[in-house]
Ligand SMILES: C[S@@+](CC[C@H](N)C(=O)[O-])C[C@H]1O[C@@H](n2cnc3c(N)ncnc32)[C@H](O)[C@@H]1O
């Protein structure tokens with residue numbers, strides 16, 4: 001975690017500023033604990049990555065393999081015992097799944113989707129404060145950091161953020177967190193992105209929550225509307241038209257270039273013999 005990021009972070013439960021206890025620091029804070037005095041909640045920083053989950057035990061209950069890795073990756077005794085005592089509950093493990101997808105995104109960086117998104121983002125005015133929800137390995141955040149003042153990426157996958165963190169830029173930082181929790185309190189952003197996450201994060205809830213993060217700025221979304229995911233499906237899917245209507249109801253204007261649905265190829269290389277070929281719709285919207 002970059003030292004200056006502390007001033008932007010808030011307790012995901014009560015919204016208060018966090019206190020920082022540093023165990024190891026070089027160019028960045030390598031290891032430490034972020035603490036909320038009011039809730040007595042503690043958030044670990046492991047391998048430069050803050051995990052801002054209100055219940056760390058619960059986060060690890062579905063990632064026990066990751067829990068073992070985080071234990072090994074921690075060097076201070078304080079952090080080791082913090083991870084150990086959180087490793088109790090059990091659930092279906094998503095560690096390998098998240099590792100696998102982080103690898104897939106790494107192998108799919110050259111998909112036309114990313115160059116198209118970057119081109120579109122370059123065409124809107126450069127922003128001061130930027131946030132990407134579900135940023136994965138940071139392909140788009142890293143590009144934005146070349147032209148914007150301060151860029152943050154949030155993703156619930158530690159494996160994805162670990163890859164994103166390999167590229168250091170002084171104005172770019174990442175957090176493991178749930179996009180539906182108020183990691184940044186009431187902070188307002190000039191640009192917020194949510195690319196291909198609507199099947200995984202309850203869409204209307206996410207739109208409402210992001211709308212509160214923008215008073216004057218852009219909201220850029222893309223999606224393949226692949227909502228049929230069995231028991232894991234979101235409750236209220238959106239389509240090309242209802243997404244735009246929801247945005248308008250929240251006070252956003254849709255840019256004329258994305259008023260009509262688009263079909264941008266998004267190819268995910270699953271392995272050397274299989275590719276998942278989506279066609280995604282892009283929406284650039286603005287509120288002022
Ligand atoms: C389909 S991927 C899209 C990744 C990236 N936006 C892109 O377009 O290349 C969805 C991402 O959202 C993350 N994610 C899912 N639910 C989340 C949540 N509640 N909060 C934060 N990130 C979440 C996943 O870990 C994954 O990296």
Ligand SMILES: [Zn+2]
Pocket residue numbers: 011012013014015016036037038039040041
């Ligand atoms: Zn708190």
